[in-house]
Amino acid sequence: MNEQVDTAPAGKRAGRVRDADRSRAAILDAAERLFADLGFQGASLAAIADRAHVSVGLPGYFFGSKEELHDAVLQRVFDRRNEALDEVATQAEQVLDQAPEAGEEALRLLIRGYVDFLLANPTFVWLLTRDALEHAGRREELPRHDQRFADRMVAVMTRAGVAEATLAPDQLFLSLIGMCYFPLEHDATIVAGMGQRGWTRAFQNRRVDHIVRLLLHQIP
The missing domain is CATH 1.10.357 (Tetracycline Repressor; domain 2)
Structure with missing residues (x-):
């Protein structure tokens, strides 16, 4: 199997990493607040994404499930x-x-x-x-x-x-x-x-x- 190589310039790759880190931190911040306010059952991944100002699928992309996100928080x-x-x-x-x-x-x-x-x-x-x-x-x-x-x-x-x-x-x-x-x-x-x-x-x-x-x- 051929391994896929990221051919983007180093600056763009570093920018993507920084953006990913910022998005992940924003999701954790939002999840911490909503889990504290609403509990595990009351806080949805969609609400967490909205509060973090990221796309609705990004919490699942980074953390897999609400349970795993809660563990990370x-x-x-x-x-x-x-x-x-x-x-x-x-x-x-x-x-x-x-x-x-x-x-x-x-x-x-x-x-x-x-x-x-x-x-x-x-x-x-x-x-x-x-x-x-x-x-x-x-x-x-x-x-x-x-x-x-x-x-x-x-x-x-x-x-x-x-x-x-x-x-x-x-x-x-x-x-x-x-x-x-x-x-x-x-x-x-x-x-x-x-x-x-x-x-x-x-x-x-x-x-x-x-x-x-x-x-x-x-x-x-």
Whole structure:
């Protein structure tokens, strides 16, 4: 079989690659927003193409199916999470390396960093919430959990003097994620019912202070 050779000038080939990369990124951006807003069932490939300003067949061309596109969107937000939280853990570790007694400062960096990531990435919260509802028990092959960050978080808390980090590290990690995540996920229900708004910076500043005191057993 004769292999087909692209005889277009190098500049045109590079232009096509850049256009393809831009189109793929636009599709992922549009899909992330629509899957977060409407869920997997509610967002169609046609709607995603329209929002991305590409031809209706292009999402299928790049990703094959809506399921595969959804997987790609989730993986992209997980990669974004992992990169952000890896940096947060490094900052907290550096604080403790320079001043082992600065446990409270390290904890505050760790928790504020995670909260800041959530505030800057609301689609992450809604994608995971909708995914848990729509695909429970059917998407175990795509990791939702970053074990590297969990291990580093527990190690920082251990060095900072958090007793539960040694006694029940898995439970502590789950509790910490829940304390940060829950007010955002339930902002329009429980939090709003209390007359507060979880997505505001003022609320989250108080939240971080509360969690740090709780971890260090400093709540009177």
